[in-house]
Amino acid sequence: MIDMTVSSILLLLLSSLSFPYSSSSSSTLDSGFSLSVDKPEDVLVSPDGTFSAGFYVIGENACVFAIWFTRLPQSSPNSAVVWTANRNQPVNGKRSTLSLLRTGNLVLSDAAQRNVWSSETTSSWPTRLTLNDNGNLVLSEIHSEETIILWQSFDFPTDTLLGGQQLKKHTQLVSARSNTNISSGFYKLFFDTDNVLRLLYDTADISSVYWPPPYLTSFEAGRSTYNSSRIAVLDSFGSFISTDQFKFTTSDHGAFMQRRLKIDPDGNIRVYSLQQNNQWYVSWQAIPDSCIVHGICGVNSICKYNPRKGRTCSCLPGYRVKNHSDWSYGCESKFQHTCDSNFLKFPHVEFYGNDYVYVKNTSYKNCRDLCLQDCECKVFQFTFEENSVFTCYIKRILINGRHSPTFLGTSYIRLPQNKSNSNSNSFFEEEESDHDNGQVCFVKLERAYASGHVNSFVKFFLWFSIAVGALEVLCICLIWCSLDRTKQNSKANQQGYNFLSPFGFRKFTYSELKTATKGFKEEIGRGAGGIVYKGVLSDRRVAAIKKLNDTNVGAKQEEAEFRAEMTIIGRLNHMNLIEMWGYCAEGKHRLLVYEFMENGSLAQNLKSNTLDWTKRYNIALGTARVLAYLHEECLEWILHCDIKPQNILLDSKYQPKVADFGLSKLLNRSDQNTQSFSMIRGTRGYMAPEWIFNLPITSKVDVYSYGIVVLEMITGRSPMAMASLSEEGEEAMNGRLVPWAREKRKKTTSDRKGSSWVAQIMDPAIASNFEIEMRKIETLASVALKCVEDDKDERPTMSQVVEMLRSHEEEAS
Template identity: 60%
Template sequence: MGFSISLFFLLLPLSFQFSSSLFSLIKGSSLSVEKQAHDFILSPNKMFCAGFFQVGENAFSFAIWFNEPDTHNPTTVVWMASRDQPVNGKLSKLSLLNSGNIVLVDAGQITTWSSNTASHAPVKLHLQDDGNLVLDDPQGTILWKSFDFPTDTLLPGQPLTRYTQLVSSRSESNHSSGFYKFFFDDDNVLGLQYDGPDVSSSYWPQPWLISWDAGRTNFNSSRIGVLNSLGLFSSTDNFSFVTSDYGTVLQRRLKVECDGNVRVYSRNNVLQNWYVSWQAISSGCVPHGICGPNSFCVYVHASGRKCLCLPGHRLKNHSDWSQGCEPLFQLTCHRNESMFLEIPNVEFYGYDNHYVEISNYSACESLCLQDCSCKGFQHSYSDDKRFYRCYTKTQFLNGRRSQVFQGTTYLRLPRSNSFSHKEHDRESLNDHVCSVQLQRAYIKTQANHYVKIFLWFSITLGAFEVICIVLIWCLVRTRQKSNREGYHLAGTGFRKYSYSELKKATKGFSEEIGRGAGGVVYKGILSDERHAAIKRLNEAKQGEGEFLAEASLIGRLNHMNLIEMWGYCAEGKHRLLVYEYMEKGSLAENLSSNTLDWSKRFNIALGTARVLAYLHEECLEWILHCDIKPQNILLDANYQPKVADFGLSKLQNRNNLNNSSFSMIRGTRGYMAPEWVLNLAITSKVDVYSYGIVVLEMITGKSPTTGVQNIDGEESYNGRVVAWVREKKSGRSWLQHIIDPALQTNYNESKMELLAKVALDCVEEDKDIRPTMSQVVEMLQSVP
């Protein structure tokens, strides 16, 4: 007994030190809102904190924010657990239950948020260096992570997927869900949408443009967008951008704002202020719903954005412009009792009751007067077609004034009105939707004196138990760690599988779907029912750290035409990579089965060129694939190509393009560039050459691996296909002689001829004559 009391007092000071900052929560432990200044979880690099954040009068939310030690109140929140239902400032806790579930309890009574997880293992909740709050078990199996449930912010490496969306806050001071969403729509296009109380509409990219005209593609199945720490954002709909400070690793965050814009903020460290390094919309009045119904937005560079009610209307709520304005008059159906007030350079998007492509003012006015529901009309000039168009309006929404807009809005008013838009302009207000204040507040409850004593006793006893558990757990973890030689913490951002998991998923590696120099690929079904391609590499000679570095490289790459890596296994001598499964198999299989028409072949060539251009020119380091061939180009359900198998890939330094650090010949006979045989410097042009051979194979249906000997019987590095095509090109109607007989005459001659010429340029023996992959993309896109 005496020893126990001594141990208690010995460990008591440690309990206060422990509560000041945690690196993880274990089962049975919790964070208290009443100790929010000291009770928080800290990431190992001390860049991020997770704890209670005050959002209003006696109102708190559990959140993650950038750690700023000199600031008492967090200013840069990146995630919230229960943004629409904050908890009381008394008796509220975030707890990791013994069942493995994380719960946020309001005032000790109501559960307002839960991770909905369960585990019998000794799980822990910890904050990673990238700002991801993760609940996992000792084997590294992730049960829950905050990256899967974003609020209004995306951090570098955090994917935006088909299952997630960013939702703006209500205002800068009110963190509850607002009206603006950043997500992939049903057409697989990433965009912004206003989702207000009464109406919703998309406004970016420009809604009147089809996806191709907006530079997007909806032919993808994965729907994923990622911002990296260098400042590059890319998504599967072909949308990408780089920040103004691209190329340097900085603290970054992408946020959808309460004003309807998406911005990327950067800073070098906590001593510097955040600055905008990219934004989606340059004009402040483009987002819909900014000023509400019957009002319009005006942007002045010196003073910023303002909202104005239409003449004859008054503001509904002086603290919330999103509710718009209401009329001070009533219209009748008698056309003789109406007049129209001219409001130049003001346009309203949507809710056109009638549209007349060619109309003068009198016809447009008459059209509106014939309709009792018409509240006015818009008369605008078309630069393209050189005439005026008429839009009659049933509602005035999404209004803005712009000097670029060559048109006028005519507001329908009673003839007896005395309203003037010039007088109204002088009454302009600076308030807008982001000025809304948090309206929720909690009443502080008076706790019973005896309850307080019992509560403090329970807390002290609980702290003692937690400390003992933590000490025992730390001893066990230390012993386990010392027994695992060669173990390395993988900061790859994707899952680590055990060998037994993957053996079970592949049914003992029974269904082989491909093989290469690096290893054999098997089909498997993971525990979450996803079909996967699992590559079992040949027996590893490299250490786990080196393997994880290479795996991390593949995991960081992101392109719609690049195979997606889901995880890896590094256990003992076993090295395995887990990829998404491609339904249509490889390009080689489809060419041999004659399942590809000319348009599919052209799109495969274009998609492959795009991803090689990405690898060669858009990554910080140049990545050479070194084994481009039909077996390594996989096709999804829509026959979109995805390049796979980086077993032979090599990083190249941008600043030394002619330096070759390859110690052996890499690639596959028939597809290899002459530099390999002639012992010349290896550059990205080896991939260009291999790409050209693949394209020739798609056009002709002839494999370069057949007949690879020249006249003298010596082995040739390019086979007979290139020479045969060049010979046919010198004659008339050459395309007809080389085209794959399976296509017959069913092809676009101009596109296929361009494809053949580009392929021949790519297989020039002199590497300096060959185009770059970005030039190949430009040439292939030049044909409509």
């Protein structure tokens, strides 16, 4: 009863103190005034009438605050709207407002007076919101001498660049979900860390660059990586120029008209020019064949492109459309995957990327056998490449499927034997669709809003209560807040970590995991953050269950590590990353459930001398590949920050899987703030000098730790043990391992011509086959010493490390 009374009083009080509404159509809005969704006339119009800004209807009881071309019909938001404040969180069609507060903050609120979006600005001066003729919405401080811009829409683009609007290093264009749904889609145009303008396909499961073509280097694609200013702009005459040397002119170049560069829902970027009849036409596009765009037809499908008919998506035989209203969901199988199977031949069909196994210069039979030996293999791709070499690609994920007559390869789709006699070219008619038409996706919000009618008795009672009972109301509010806090605490176990649900992990109960581990009896690992136990789940899967240290009110570090590990692993997908199956968050208990690694950690295997040189080399290569993925292939910039043998696990085939992301740092690639680390991260002996000397932190800290791990694999010497013998300072970070190895190389090179310096540092426990693997080990050692250079700029990137190791393999073959 107290809750309801206080809520009603506060809601009515906020309503009575709302801002006066601007009722005239002008280009400005002054501080202290608002625009209301209930008043169609509350619209800002640019002085020349080209652009309008206000509430834009996108569905039943759903609106966004947007900027659009005034002359274009509002029935087609994807062609009229050029910017939105809240594209992913529409507000109610009644009682929602955009208010310019006297504090200088621009706030968008829905019917329940809940802030949906704000400019996050403050000012002690009068402010004004202005819609300019170029379509830029500008919030400014009004001084007597000058005008200072606090915020502008040009700095926060959605899917469109207008003439003169710059795309910068901290901004990106994100496509709409479809032609009728303006919420964020899967495609992004942005500057990467190499200062190159790229197109990215990005979902919760898969992320890949597709333009410029990923198989080309930046130089081969005609791009320059040297200008770090990262600016791109389209002018009003149809010329586009970017600091990476990418430039083009539209087909109508030279004519002054309204143009917009837009990343469309199909992942292509196009320039649209506005004709006199208010119709758009395409005056330039980046990708002529739309099937090149990654993920365009979803999983388990093939894209075919005809210049006259456009793009067509088709399910593979044995698969059906998953969602007929949205082809991006792809297709799902109509059969149970088994190891007992045959293959269907698809000439000139490729599934680009996501290779689970890649083998160069091999035969068809070997490629087929590799797929048959892996029950999770769904297709093997046998491709003829340059220098008359055939390459084999084993794939577990069927995405980016494309039929192209110019592709010199064949894909072999795996199907159960009873379905393998179907004609490979016969796609079911109902499972084929033209993907160019957008799907209507209206949003009906269920938020309640207060009625506009309040009787006179309630008004009188309200004002009387406010006038004579302010102190009483304050006391009630305090009591209500206390009760609400207690109620929230009591519900904490039931609510758990709802933010984790989008990642699809299963939420286990504490009792389930206690039963699975037989009371946490079999310990298989231990670290500063917690203990790892072996367990058997109810579905008979063997799991590694990590029990973090019990959290309490003051234990913020353990809680932060739990959130970090869940958040980061939830969006990654790589064969050399540990696979997470679920989690538990009950009271003070925090547990993570992983796949079980039969051969334990690299640290355990190094102690027991179970790894020969071939295994060690493959472990180094696999670890390098996954670090390159984290640093350079994900949309976010992910630093692991704790690479060490204890965090590299080995499966039944001794393939490495990196684990323990509790200390990881995830940053947006467009804002790699190297000073945002609030603490030193890592393990003594494996940490780069940057941590100790408070230098800028980059991905090179992982490169350094990787180099220490490789040296440990070669020498059999732990930097942790050697560190106890060294002095404080830089040498204490890696003990004497690095300077010792450098000194051995220097001395052997100068004193013993022709002898191998690696023989002086290698682990004597497995020296028997050194001569056979000498070149391989020398390559490893040289790469390791490059990775542990004191100057981070002298260290290679992880992708360069992978290239050095792979080039050795190719030379050996």
